[in-house]
Structure formats: structure tokens, C-alpha cells
Amino acid sequence: MFLRVASALLLAVCAAPVLAQTQDCDPAKGCAQGLTAPQVFAIAERYAAAKRFADAETLLKGLTHDPNDDYRAEARFRLAALREAQGDKQGAIEWLKTLLDEKPDAGRPRLELARLLAATGDESGARRELRRAGAAGLPEDVARVVDRFATALRSSRTIGGSIEVAIAPDSNINRATTQERVDTVVAPLTLSRDARATSGVGFSLSAQGFARGRITDRIDLLSRASVRADLYGKSQFNDVVMTLASGPEFRLDAARVRPAAIAQRRWFGGDLYSESFGGSVNVLKPLNQVSQVEGELTLLQSNYARIPAQDGLLTDLNVAYDRAISPRFSVRVGGRVTRQDAKADFLSTDSVGVDLLASRAFGKQLGFIQLSGFRLGAKGKDPLFGVTREDKRFDVTLGLILRRFTWRGLAPLIRVIHSESDSTIPIYDFKRTRVEFALSREF
Incomplete structure (x- = not known):
């Protein structure tokens, strides 16, 4: 109405x-x-x-x-x-x-x-x-x-979703170091071929869907499902994540509040890697006619199939501010704080990151650049390397959505991602460049 x-x-x-x-x-x-x-x-x-x-x-x-x-x-x-x-x-x-x-x-x-x-x-x-x-x-x-x-404003659609498929040449599909040997407290360790940086061409699939049911004039029940798959000719590097979330969606004046229960599974190399269960609360609030703020708190208990010592509670808080500078130009600034608890201190980590996204429309094309950086620190020394893990990582993403060439709702997208990680533990040192040629559609 x-x-x-x-x-x-x-x-x-x-x-x-x-x-x-x-x-x-x-x-x-x-x-x-x-x-x-x-x-x-x-x-x-x-x-x-x-x-x-x-x-x-x-x-x-x-x-x-x-x-x-x-x-x-x-x-x-x-x-x-x-x-x-x-x-x-x-x-x-x-x-x-x-x-x-x-x-x-x-x-x-x-x-x-x-x-x-x-x-x-x-x-x-x-x-x-x-x-x-x-x-x-x-x-x-x-x-x-x-x-x-x-x-x-509230969504009146009861079902919908989006899908993106991409071909992605990647210089480092396993985000690994280029070193063949690394020093440990025992003796130099020779890394296997799969433990070193490996290039390849992958196929990526990302799909999301939702279903919504009206409870009252101000409350909906919203259920969501998503899957992300990075698949390669070398199946030991295949990475698949599936997430299910469901909960009420409240409208409080201009704000929107979404608490949800979450279940997540991840497979790596065809084997179960981790299972996570927990919940989240997402709040979105328009500030004025040109800006809004959105925040989300997530708590997940994660259990790892092969590394039980890594089992623990993940706590993640992220906040983002969106602003339209002009009808063609907009920016998004975000910050994130994450704590991953684990049974072993050297696997417990705290991290903080910042993110900046700027997008500009050029006729039927939309270009964007995203800059991200974060620091991660472990709570104890790694027993194999004798030092406490400290990482510094930087990512830059350039992208172009070619709406001029949309076909049957599929919009072409070109995305280039470059990542660099500097760590006190050499196996977490890496550089990576990935190019994605994708088609995306909302339905």
C-alpha cells in the first residue's frame, strides 16, 4: 500500500x-x-x-x-x-x-x-x-x-536471489608462499609443491536466494541461502562454502533490524573443512537523504574437521557508512574487528581492518575501486616457528560492470584483485593477482 x-x-x-x-x-x-x-x-x-x-x-x-x-x-x-x-x-x-x-x-x-x-x-x-x-x-x-x-520502505518480494559465474585466471590459487624452504625451531622445512604458490584458471560460482513471509505489518520472516564455489582443474584446491540464515526482520521507524540464526559448512579439496553455527544481528539506518550506516555483529562457533585445536568462537563486528556524493558517484567506508578464539593460543587471533569502496557511473558502465587493509595478531607463539604470528595484508580491487552489453539480464563484469600479505611466519607471506571475467544477474 x-x-x-x-x-x-x-x-x-x-x-x-x-x-x-x-x-x-x-x-x-x-x-x-x-x-x-x-x-x-x-x-x-x-x-x-x-x-x-x-x-x-x-x-x-x-x-x-x-x-x-x-x-x-x-x-x-x-x-x-x-x-x-x-x-x-x-x-x-x-x-x-x-x-x-x-x-x-x-x-x-x-x-x-x-x-x-x-x-x-x-x-x-x-x-x-x-x-x-x-x-x-x-x-x-x-x-x-x-x-x-x-x-x-520494505521489500515486498516473497522470493528472489542473484547469481554470478566467472572464469578466473589466478597467480596464486592457494594463497601460499613462493619459498621452497622455511626455517623452523627444529630444522629447515622443505615445502611440498601443493604448499607453495600455484597458479591456475578457476571457475567461480556465487549464488544467493531468499524467501520472505509476512508476520505483521512491521515484521517479516526472512530466510536466506548462499553458496560460493571456487573450482580448479587441481581439485585439491577447490573451495566451497554454503551458508543458511533465517530470522525475523523488524522495521523500527526508518531503521531495519535483522537478527538471524546461521549454519555454515566449508569444504576444501573435496573434504569437510569446518562447520559453524551461531547467529547475527544486522542493523541498517538511513542518516539523511544521501547517507546511511549499516552494522552487523556475528557470533559463530566453528569446529574444524582436521585441526580440533582450532575449534572456537568467532566474533565479528563490522560497520559501514554509505554516501552518495552525486547521482553518478558514491562511496562506502567500513571498519571491521574480528576475534577468532581457539583451544590453542597460537591459533587464537585478533584482527582489525578498514575498507574503502568508490564507484562511478560512466553512461551504461559502472567502474569501482576498493581498497582494504587489515592487521592480524595471534595470542601466543607458534611452537613450530618460535614467533608470534603478526600479519599485515593489503588488497586492491578494480572493476567494471558493462551494462551496455547486458544479455537476457546477464551483466558482464571484469574484476582485477591484487593481494599482498606480510607475516612474521613465512608460510603466511604471499602475493596474489586474480582476474575475473563474470556474468551476474539478479532475479
């Missing part, structure tokens, strides 16, 4: 007039020569009112190639409305995205996009578009409507 109310309010306060200009149409495309663009819009509107949607779309698609960018934008906006009128919300979303690729400061289309994303279950996407609209600047009366919309 709130989506329909918000839509009506947004349409009422944001409507804009269209200017006149002469436009010739190709008769082969269903247009008549000598009509002005406003006349074509008027004919298309009559066709739409008579439910002759195909004829209306033919006329409007002709205007998407008009030299006047205002007419192109108006045609795409009306095409989005026609798609929605026929029940094709995803088609409407694509037309609005195409409009905003050319006119990122267009307020009404971006607010309509936020509404449609919310209606299709993409709450995070809807919040992102509202922040971008706020960064472009909104009249005071429109801003008040948007604030009410953001406060009431």
Missing part, C-alpha cells in the same frame, strides 16, 4: 512539461512524417489509453533516437510507464536505467526507479537510488515525500 501512495505523491510533485520540436519519422517504423514530437506523444497517449500498447511503444521508440535529449528522456519515461501498465516491472526498470544513464540528475525518473525496485524486492537498490536522488538535490516538498517513502 505504501508503494502506491508514495508513487502517487512522487508523480504529483515532480511532473515536468515537454517542449515542442519538429521531428520526422520513418513510415516503415509506424510513424507519420511531418509530426512534431508533442504530436507523436499525444498519439502515443491515445494509443495507450485504448490499450494499443504495441502501437504506442512503436511511436515512442522512434523518439528515443530524437536529437533533443529532453524528448529522448520523455519517450523512455513513457515507455517505462507502458511496460509497468502491462505488468512488466523489470522492463520498466530497464527503460528508467537507460534514461538515467543519459540524464543522471533527472529527479522524477530516479524516484520512480526507486519505487519499482522496492516493488520487485530490491530494497537495497531502492535505498541506493533514493540516496542518489538526494545527492542531485530535491525541492523541499519532494524531499519530505521521499523521507516518508524511505521510512516506510
